[in-house]
Amino acid sequence: FEYVIYDCFNDSIVFGSKVNVEQPDNIVKSEDVTPQKKLNRDGHYFGVYFPEKKGYIMDQMGIWMFSSFIILLVVLFFAYSIMAILKQKRLSEIKTDFINNMTHELKTPISTISISTRALLNVSDMESVKKYARIIKTENERLQNQVERVLDIATLSPNTLNLDKKHIYIHKLLEEVTESLELRLAEVNGKLYFNFEAQSDITYSDKLHLTNVFTNLIDNAIKYCKQSPEIKIHTSQLNNKIIILIEDNGIGIDKKHYSMIFEKFFRVPSGDKHDVKGFGLGLFYVKSVLEALDGSIGLIKSDYTGSTFKIELQHHG
Numbered sequence: 001f002e003y004v005i006y007d008c009f010n011d012s013i014v015f016g017s018k019v020n021v022e023q024p025d026n027i028v029k030s031e032d033v034t035p036q037k038k039l040n041r042d043g044h045y046f047g048v049y050f051p052e053k054k055g056y057i058m059d060q061m062g063i064w065m066f067s068s069f070i071i072l073l074v075v076l077f078f079a080y081s082i083m084a085i086l087k088q089k090r091l092s093e094i095k096t097d098f099i100n101n102m103t104h105e106l107k108t109p110i111s112t113i114s115i116s117t118r119a120l121l122n123v124s125d126m127e128s129v130k131k132y133a134r135i136i137k138t139e140n141e142r143l144q145n146q147v148e149r150v151l152d153i154a155t156l157s158p159n160t161l162n163l164d165k166k167h168i169y170i171h172k173l174l175e176e177v178t179e180s181l182e183l184r185l186a187e188v189n190g191k192l193y194f195n196f197e198a199q200s201d202i203t204y205s206d207k208l209h210l211t212n213v214f215t216n217l218i219d220n221a222i223k224y225c226k227q228s229p230e231i232k233i234h235t236s237q238l239n240n241k242i243i244i245l246i247e248d249n250g251i252g253i254d255k256k257h258y259s260m261i262f263e264k265f266f267r268v269p270s271g272d273k274h275d276v277k278g279f280g281l282g283l284f285y286v287k288s289v290l291e292a293l294d295g296s297i298g299l300i301k302s303d304y305t306g307s308t309f310k311i312e313l314q315h316h317g
Helices: 053-121 126-154 170-180 182-187 207-223 255-260 282-292
Strands: 001-007 012-018 043-051 165-169 189-194 202-206 232-238 241-247 296-303 307-312
Touching: 001 202, 053 126, 053 170, 165 170, 165 207, 170 182, 170 189, 170 232, 170 241, 182 207, 202 207, 202 307, 207 232, 207 241, 207 307, 255 296, 282 296
Parallel strands: 189 232
Antiparallel strands: 001 012, 001 043, 165 202, 232 241, 241 307, 296 307
């Protein structure tokens, strides 16, 4: 470093020198100091200048920066490990839940077929034989449909859907879907309200898959309600999109599950049993179909008062 004594009155350096701390011979000891000049008045300043200050500081901080970098890497690796463990735990729970529901859904028709078969062996009149034969046929078809449904949806992706697109009137399609569910609603004293505000409700879509989308959402609104269901369907138009809101008064969904409800096989945890049986594939199917149709779906509200799903479809007027 360098040091100087500066005289403010004369605007000059009275005394100055340079010290190299890496060479011990250049370091002045206190007993070796002799007066260089007597200063009889005020107005002098002592200054020190470090020409390699930054390099010296960086050299001293090098080990700390390296240590901090290593600690940061360890923390990031630890956080990633925790996230991976939690994800694996959640996937394991989803898998277990799916297997339990799958087992129940498949065992029910199998048990019915087994009981009907034993009863069939013990009857002699033709009417009873026909009755049990019809039960066996019905349950066999139910079992086949369950298996096909799981296999079809489990392998579903937007790229594998076969779409038969044509111009569809959304309002008319919604009325047709709800008409097919009137008996279900009547059984639980449910009510359904329409509020069609979209001036033009034409979209270019696949009628079969879009029907399944609306049926799935309305059916869920009926199933997941502990009171008499009240379902409100509202349509509107924004620029080149048709907006469809499906609102219910069901049990709602916890906010922590919002981001997972459209995942394959996911079902909202409800303890050791589900009051409503299923495979956790319905909303996954809905999302996959809408994405293939250049649309989208989102859950915009869900609490103890019910849920509201928002669907957006491309308008073709």
